Amino acid sequence: MCTVRDLVKTYPATRARRGAPAAPAVRANDGISLDIRHGEIFGLLGPNGAGKSTLVRQLTGLMRPDAGAIDLLGHDLVRHPGRAARLIGYLGQESTALDELTVSLAAETTGRLRGLDARTARAERDGVLDELGLADIAGRPLKKLSGGQRRLACFAAALVGPRPVLVLDEPTTGMDPVARRAVWAAVDRRRKRDGTTVVLVTHNVIEAETVLDRVAVLERGRVIACDTPAGLKKLVAHEVRLELLWREGPPLHVPEVAALSESAQCSGRRWVLRLDPDLARSAVAALTGGPAFEALDDFTLTTPSLEDVYLALGGRTQGLVKA
Numbered sequence: 001m002c003t004v005r006d007l008v009k010t011y012p013a014t015r016a017r018r019g020a021p022a023a024p025a026v027r028a029n030d031g032i033s034l035d036i037r038h039g040e041i042f043g044l045l046g047p048n049g050a051g052k053s054t055l056v057r058q059l060t061g062l063m064r065p066d067a068g069a070i071d072l073l074g075h076d077l078v079r080h081p082g083r084a085a086r087l088i089g090y091l092g093q094e095s096t097a098l099d100e101l102t103v104s105l106a107a108e109t110t111g112r113l114r115g116l117d118a119r120t121a122r123a124e125r126d127g128v129l130d131e132l133g134l135a136d137i138a139g140r141p142l143k144k145l146s147g148g149q150r151r152l153a154c155f156a157a158a159l160v161g162p163r164p165v166l167v168l169d170e171p172t173t174g175m176d177p178v179a180r181r182a183v184w185a186a187v188d189r190r191r192k193r194d195g196t197t198v199v200l201v202t203h204n205v206i207e208a209e210t211v212l213d214r215v216a217v218l219e220r221g222r223v224i225a226c227d228t229p230a231g232l233k234k235l236v237a238h239e240v241r242l243e244l245l246w247r248e249g250p251p252l253h254v255p256e257v258a259a260l261s262e263s264a265q266c267s268g269r270r271w272v273l274r275l276d277p278d279l280a281r282s283a284v285a286a287l288t289g290g291p292a293f294e295a296l297d298d299f300t301l302t303t304p305s306l307e308d309v310y311l312a313l314g315g316r317t318q319g320l321v322k323a
């Protein structure tokens with residue numbers, strides 16, 4: 001359905017200018033290869049700056065790679081980037097282009113721009129706004145909506161006018177749980193009904209585990225793993241995850257805490273440890289039965305998540321979020 005081979009993209013260095021410091025060149029995609037199958041929900045998971053949006057911009061024909069190949073449904077998108085618009089419904093990270101329009105007009109206009117006649121565009125608009133629970137705010141301009149409502153309205157617009165592929169860059173950012181559910185139900189409906197293939201960018205591991213068929217984990221412009229969420233989790237099946245939340249600082253003078261600190265991934269007051277189940281049990285017993293207990297705000301012992309896979313593969317903690 002879509003093959004990506006050895007994709008390379010480097011943003012050039014910039015010179016210092018008018019108070020702005022010089023910036024070195026950034027190799028945002030460093031030899032990415034992927035095979036996305038027909039009808040699957042394929043995820044790109046990685047921390048901030050991993051190169052996900054850069055990859056998506058090339059997939060959608062908005063940016064030309066320095067090297068490599070992209071074939072989408074038999075079309076060479078490096079040579080013919082303009083064809084991507086006919087094949088892909090794209091929801092980018094920033095979508096201010098529709099801000100001046102009402103929700104209704106944003107959806108209808110997108111349909112017209114995608115070649116629908118006026119009557120079909122209006123019918124599809126009404127269907128999508130009903131489906132996503134947006135009918136009540138259909139007459140309001142996007143710029144006057146909350147962040148989550150605006151995001152949902154942009155998602156609605158991206159669905160008007162059928163496309164075999166949807167590329168969604170963090171579609172549920174800022175949305176409440178009801179809106180999130182509406183988004184995933186709409187995606188699933190299109191996959192079942194139309195065989196739509198979905199490429200989804202996320203750094204939300206919980207979302208990734210629940211909605212994705214397969215996921216490529218990106219780190220510093222490279223794919224460090226690609227499999228089903230369950231397949232990836234097998235990599236860390238022999239471990240459990242111990243999460244500690246300290247009230248203030250961890251009491252490093254307590255020997256058990258000092259020993260754990262060596263293998264903990266720390267972000268602020270939160271420590272994450274991946275441990276052998278027996279070790280985890282004895283660590284919990286020592287922490288809850290000893291002097292460290294006073295300093296603990298909360299702790300959880302769970303089976304590993306995709307975040308643990310990412311850490312086991314050598315990823316850094318920052319940027320992958322839990323929920």
Ligand SMILES: Nc1ncnc2c1ncn2[C@@H]1O[C@H](COP(=O)(O)OP(=O)(O)OP(=O)(O)O)[C@@H](O)[C@H]1O
Pocket residue numbers: 011012026027028046047048049050051052053054055203
């Ligand atoms: N226009 C640009 N000019 C220079 N560097 C850029 C540009 N856009 C992105 N970068 C750099 O390229 C790298 C990859 O960025 P990209 O936006 O693709 O990451 P991402 O995985 O989508 O991150 P996020 O999760 O924060 O959206 C980062 O180091 C970023 O700073």
